[in-house]
Amino acid sequence: xxxxxxxxxxxxxxxxxxxxxxxxxxxxxxxxxxxxxxxxxxxxxxxxxxxxxxxxxxxxxxxxxxxxxxxxxxxxxxxxxxxxxxxxxxxxxxxxxxxxxxxxxxxxxxxxxxxxxxxxxxxxxxxxxxxxxxxxxxxxxxxxxxxxxxxxxxxxxxxxxxxxxxxxxxxxxxxxxxxxxxxxxxxxxxxxxxxxxxxxxxxxxxxxxxxxxxxxxxxxxxxxxxxxxxxxxxxxxxxxxxxxxxxxxxxxxxxxxxxxxxxxxxxxxxxxxxxxxxxxxxxxxxxxxxxxxxxxxxxxxxxxxxxxxxxxxxxxxxxxxxxxxxxxxxxxxxxxxxxxxxxxxxxxxxxxxxxxxxxxxxxxxxxxxxxxxxxxxxxxxxxxxxxxxxxxxxxxxxxxxxxxxxxxxxxxxxxxxxxxxx
Amino acid sequence: xxxxxxxxxxxxxxxxxxxxxxxxxxxxxxxxxxxxxxxxxxxxxxxxxxxxxxxxxxxxxxxxxxxxxxxxxxxxxxxxxxxxxxxxxxxxxxxxxxxxxxxxxxxxxxxxxxxxxxxxxxxxxxxxxxxxxxxxxxxxxxxxxxxxxxxxxxxxxxxxxxxxxxxxxxxxxxxxxxxxxxxxxxxxxxxxxxxxxxxxxxxxxxxxxxxxxxxxxxxxxxxxxxxxxxxxxxxxxxxxxxxxxxxxxxxxxxxxxxxxxxxxxxxxxxxxxxxxxxxxxxxxxxxxxxxxxxxxxxxxxxxxxxxxxxxxxxxxxxxxxxxxxxxxxxxxxxxxxxxxxxxxxxxxxxxxxxxxxxxxxxxxxxxx
Ligand code: SF4
Ligand code: SF4
Ligand code: SF4
Ligand code: SF4
Numbered sequence: 001x002x003x004x005x006x007x008x009x010x011x012x013x014x015x016x017x018x019x020x021x022x023x024x025x026x027x028x029x030x031x032x033x034x035x036x037x038x039x040x041x042x043x044x045x046x047x048x049x050x051x052x053x054x055x056x057x058x059x060x061x062x063x064x065x066x067x068x069x070x071x072x073x074x075x076x077x078x079x080x081x082x083x084x085x086x087x088x089x090x091x092x093x094x095x096x097x098x099x100x101x102x103x104x105x106x107x108x109x110x111x112x113x114x115x116x117x118x119x120x121x122x123x124x125x126x127x128x129x130x131x132x133x134x135x136x137x138x139x140x141x142x143x144x145x146x147x148x149x150x151x152x153x154x155x156x157x158x159x160x161x162x163x164x165x166x167x168x169x170x171x172x173x174x175x176x177x178x179x180x181x182x183x184x185x186x187x188x189x190x191x192x193x194x195x196x197x198x199x200x201x202x203x204x205x206x207x208x209x210x211x212x213x214x215x216x217x218x219x220x221x222x223x224x225x226x227x228x229x230x231x232x233x234x235x236x237x238x239x240x241x242x243x244x245x246x247x248x249x250x251x252x253x254x255x256x257x258x259x260x261x262x263x264x265x266x267x268x269x270x271x272x273x274x275x276x277x278x279x280x281x282x283x284x285x286x287x288x289x290x291x292x293x294x295x296x297x298x299x300x301x302x303x304x305x306x307x308x309x310x311x312x313x314x315x316x317x318x319x320x321x322x323x324x325x326x327x328x329x330x331x332x333x334x335x336x337x338x339x340x341x342x343x344x345x346x347x348x349x350x351x352x353x354x355x356x357x358x359x360x361x362x363x364x365x366x367x368x369x370x371x372x373x374x375x376x377x378x379x380x381x382x383x384x385x386x387x388x389x390x391x392x393x394x395x396x397x398x399x400x401x402x403x404x405x406x407x408x409x410x411x412x413x414x415x416x417x418x419x420x421x422x
Numbered sequence: 423x424x425x426x427x428x429x430x431x432x433x434x435x436x437x438x439x440x441x442x443x444x445x446x447x448x449x450x451x452x453x454x455x456x457x458x459x460x461x462x463x464x465x466x467x468x469x470x471x472x473x474x475x476x477x478x479x480x481x482x483x484x485x486x487x488x489x490x491x492x493x494x495x496x497x498x499x500x501x502x503x504x505x506x507x508x509x510x511x512x513x514x515x516x517x518x519x520x521x522x523x524x525x526x527x528x529x530x531x532x533x534x535x536x537x538x539x540x541x542x543x544x545x546x547x548x549x550x551x552x553x554x555x556x557x558x559x560x561x562x563x564x565x566x567x568x569x570x571x572x573x574x575x576x577x578x579x580x581x582x583x584x585x586x587x588x589x590x591x592x593x594x595x596x597x598x599x600x601x602x603x604x605x606x607x608x609x610x611x612x613x614x615x616x617x618x619x620x621x622x623x624x625x626x627x628x629x630x631x632x633x634x635x636x637x638x639x640x641x642x643x644x645x646x647x648x649x650x651x652x653x654x655x656x657x658x659x660x661x662x663x664x665x666x667x668x669x670x671x672x673x674x675x676x677x678x679x680x681x682x683x684x685x686x687x688x689x690x691x692x693x694x695x696x697x698x699x700x701x702x703x704x705x706x707x708x709x710x711x712x713x714x715x716x717x718x719x720x721x722x723x724x725x726x727x728x729x730x731x732x733x734x735x736x737x738x739x740x741x742x743x744x745x746x747x748x749x750x751x752x753x754x755x756x757x758x759x760x761x762x763x764x765x766x767x768x769x770x771x772x773x774x775x776x777x778x779x780x781x782x783x784x785x786x787x788x789x790x
Contacts, residue, residue: 002785012781014774017767027497029520066767076446109519110497127781129788140783230781 006084009128013061013082016120024112025062028052034104034114039345039369040097040362051104051114054093057082058121084128091130094121096359100258100351101311106343122227131226132356139222139231146238147218148355149186156184156217159193169200174246175211180285181248181277182212183219183239183263185256187387195255195387198414202286205417206294210252216242219254221262225352232262233270239263243277253281255408257312257386258350264317281313282410283385287322290329297416301331303380307409308337308370308393309344310386323385323409330416331383337373345369349392367396374402385409435474472636479635480535480543482573483517486566487559487593487602488549492584493519495621496628515543518561529562536576544634545577546627547605550586550593554601570608579613579640580605581630585723588616588647595729606647613640616647620723623704626652646726648698657694657720660702663687681717691735692719699724 032050035041040049047053060082063070073079080086102115125131138148146152160171172178180203188195203210216238223232243251253260264279280288289295307327313319320341327334339345348366353359370393374382382404384390394406452470453463485493497520514520515535516528523531535543547570552558556565574580582605585591593602606614617626630649633641641649658664666672666686673680673687686692694702697720701712713720719735722728 002779002782003789004781004785004787008779011774011777014770015778017771017774022767029497031520031522033522065770110494126786127779129786131786136783136786139786143783226786228781231783 004127004129006082006087006128009087009124009126009130010061010082012127013058013121013124014065016058016123017062017066020113021058021117021120022062022066024114024117025055025059026067027110028112029110031109033107033109034112037104037107038098039101039103039348039366043366043368044362048093049097051098051118052112054090054098055114055117055121057086057090058117058124060086061124087125087128087130091125091132092358094118094125095132095135096353096356096362098351099311099346099348099353101346102316103311103343103346106315119224119227123229126226126228132352132358134356134358135222135226135352138352138355139226139228142218142220142222142235143231147186148220148222149190151186151189151218153214153217156189156212157214159189159196160212163193163197163200167197167200169197169204171196171200172211174214175209176246178209178211178246178248180208180210180250180252181243181246182210182252182282183254183259184212184217185220185254185259185387186218187220187256187391188254189217191391192387192408192411194411194414195408198408198411199282201414201417202289202295202410205296206289208285208289211246211248213242213246215245219259219263220256221259222352222355224258224262224266225355229270232266236262236267236270240267240271240275243275248277250285251275251277251279252285253279255282255310255313255385255387255410257310257317257388260317261312281317281319281322283313283319283322283326286410286413287325290325295329295413296418297330297413298418299330299416301381301412301416302333303331304333304335304378305331305381305383306335306337306374306377306379307340308347308382308384308389309341310384310389311344311346311350313385314344315342323383326409326413327383330412335377335379337377339373345373347389347392348396349388354388354392363392364396364399367392367399370396371400371402374404380404382406383409383412433475435476469636472638476635479631480513480515480539481546481631482515482532482535482543482577483520483546483548484569484573485518486547486549486551486570486587487600488584488586489592490519490548491621492548492586492627493517495619496583496624525562529564532573536573540576542578543576544579544581544631545573546581546583547587548583550590550602550604551608552593552600552602554599558600567608570605574609574612577612579615579634580609581627582606582614582616582618582647583627584622585618585620585726585728588618589726591620592729594727614647615640615643615649618646618648618653618724619699620721620728622724623652623700623706625704626700644698648724652700652704653698653724655698657697657699657702657714661694661714662702663714676717687714687717687719689737690719691733691737693722693725693728693731693734693738694720695738697722697725 034052035047035050038049038051060080064074064079070079098118100115100119105113105115108114141150142148160173164171182199184196219239221232221235223235239251251263253263260281268274286295307323309315337344347370348363353363382393384393384406385408390406390408397404449466449470453466516532521528551566551570553567556567559566561569582588586593587605590602590604593600606616615630617630629652630641641651644650644653663684663686667688671680671685672689673685674689675681676690692714694714702714705712721734722731
């Protein structure tokens with residue numbers, strides 16, 4: 001059996017050193033603006049959470065091995081080596097103290113994409129054996145069992161049965177030639193089965209032909225969170241094989257944010273070829289149905305409510321307006337948060353932080369950012385579109401004793417669908 | 423703040439040593455600077471001595487009517503040591519784009535830098551100045567003209583970075599709605615160096631600063647106020663496609679046989695023969711390439727009024743053969759080193775990829 005070693009980690013760092021990384025490091029003017037953009041810094045006030053500082057190990061490899069000046073400094077014995085101790089110390093910065101939310105990348109005056117580099121730095125950490133237990137476990141379960149939460153198809157089949165019995169709808173499984181193949185996240189299967197029911201209801205009304213694959217229904221990708229392209233590739237590939245076998249035209253990413261990043265943006269690069277199908281986020285699809293007049297709703301929510309923009313879907317995925325179009329269809333009193341859309345603050349649990357038990361205390365601290373945003377607004381309900389955000393926000397609200405229902409947008413739409421006029 | 427003051431009063435040599443730069447490393451840097459500025463090797467000790475004693479100079483960077491491309495160019499600089507060192511060791515006290523401070527605090531920083539370094543600071547300007555109406559561009563309620571005049575009053579020298587500051591650039595192009603003028607048209611009583619280009623080559627910007635630090639004076643300038651060492655020869659004189667030009671072999675379209683064979687781009691509008699700049703030798707992006715090498719003719723961006731010089735794809739009317747202004751431009755050792763480092767980096771990365779062992783779930787743990 002092989003093992004993680006410092007040497008493998010160093011090699012992985014070297015592999016990650018491409019033109020963008022090099023130009024980002026050489027462009028950084030140490031202005032520190034990224035710190036103010038990062039919720040881990042703003043909520044702790046601890047300068048070690050300055051985004052660019054989290055990259056010190058990767059930066060050292062770059063400087064020492066890829067720059068002339070660095071080589072010179074190494075020769076003169078002026079530079080400090082990357083050691084196991086360094087990686088151990090930085091592990092908590094790079095895994096517990098970063099959700100890959102990408103907010104820092106938005107403010108950098110020289111355009112450095114810091115979250116891109118953190119994602120790459122994790123490749124080195126994981127190869128050297130420095131990844132949090134929680135995400136390691138999730139990755140193991142994802143590869144061996146098929147889902148990070150250990151959900152196997154029979155569990156999904158049981159949920160499907162329940163939903164079918166409760167609602168009288170059918171949920172198609174393994175239907176070849178359907179237009180859409182829906183993916184789910186374990187979180188949705190186990191904690192929010194309403195999502196499944198909502199899909200069935202909406203698709204029935206809109207006349208969308210769809211299916212779930214019994215071989216690849218799980219969309220979450222721990223490989224991306226732990227930062228291993230090798231693991232991520234295997235997980236993406238399962239979905240690709242299943243979708244191509246069922247010959248679907250589209251694969252629907254579930255609400256879950258990082259699942260969307262994995263399947264839509266990183267996937268083709270990981271497997272090294274374009275897909276035979278297109279990937280759409282469920283909100284994009286719903287908005288399309290809406291503008292085509294295929295989504296008919298009735299009644300409205302009159303609560304004062306707001307929307308939490310999930311980083312991966314909105315800031316990094318570009319799905320900015322669909323959630324608002326959909327919300328305005330069924331809500332009369334929707335207000336945007338300060339810093340909404342692409343500048344929204346992360347819930348604190350993305351990028352694998354929620355799967356990392358050790359990070360809980362820090363995560364709760366970071367949640368104060370969301371709390372402040374909500375306090376400013378004085379709303380009664382929070383809507384979001386990522387199962388992970390939803391869970392993290394529920395936990396955070398509980399911790400800070402704030403009473404507020406957290407609702408998934410897809411379900412909200414489903415609740416207002418016009419009942420079949422038979 | 424007090425800390426900053428102390429830093430400011432340190433000499434460059436002290437500051438470098440505090441950062442762990444050894445005497446040997448420092449001399450290497452001086453040698454690179456000398457070669458970049460085409461100075462004889464005997465000058466190295468003199469440079470070292472001068473830099474060693476130099477105080478961290480204060481630099482105030484003003485941005486007027488511009489696109490920020492010049493700042494981008496500078497912050498993307500890669501040259502082995504010069505830029506890094508210079509920028510770690512000057513005190514960039516005011517820069518709209520890069521500074522954290524805003525509003526009154528920013529203006530206060532500028533004023534503080536001006537008073538504390540009266541007569542000694544360098545003003546870098548990018549962008550042109552509108553004279554038609556101050557409202558076209560103002561900062562903190564101060565018009566560009568006023569800010570330039572008051573900041574330059576106590577300066578030792580002014581560096582006009584980019585074609586906008588040097589010659590008016592795009593804002594000055596016909597019909598020049600804002601009445602844009604260059605820095606040199608306003609500042610008459612202080613030395614002004616034009617570092618033109620759209621954007622200028624980063625090494626050239628810092629080279630000028632290094633020269634100032636070393637000799638306390640500005641480098642020798644050409645008739646347009648540009649440093650001779652960098653602008654002494656035309657693109658055409660240094661172009662690697664020149665042999666084809668001399669043989670009369672020209673590409674006629676961007677995808678014909680000639681273009682594929684790397685023939686001269688003159689007939690496709692290359693302005694190389696009338697353009698003075700260091701692109702062909704210093705190159706761009708860490709010595710990767712330059713416009714003509716990537717298959718496009720030179721636009722002539724470092725020349726006055728290049729926007730109004732006819733279409734970018736119109737060939738100059740006569741092949742100009744009498745433009746060989748021979749000056750002592752020496753290809754910097756830094757450039758050669760840069761290219762070598764690039765090749766080395768590619769191989770480091772390729773080797774790492776070859777050594778990649780797939781990460782599986784069985785090797786997430788360290789066994790010890
Ligand atoms: S990606 Fe988000 S969490 Fe990570 S460093 Fe940037 S702002 Fe902070
Ligand atoms: S904001 Fe950008 S330039 Fe400033 S410190 Fe962070 S990475 Fe560096
Ligand atoms: S005309 Fe342009 S391409 Fe041809 S030799 Fe001159 S600079 Fe080079
Ligand atoms: S090749 Fe010509 S147009 Fe292009 S950057 Fe150099 S001088 Fe300017």
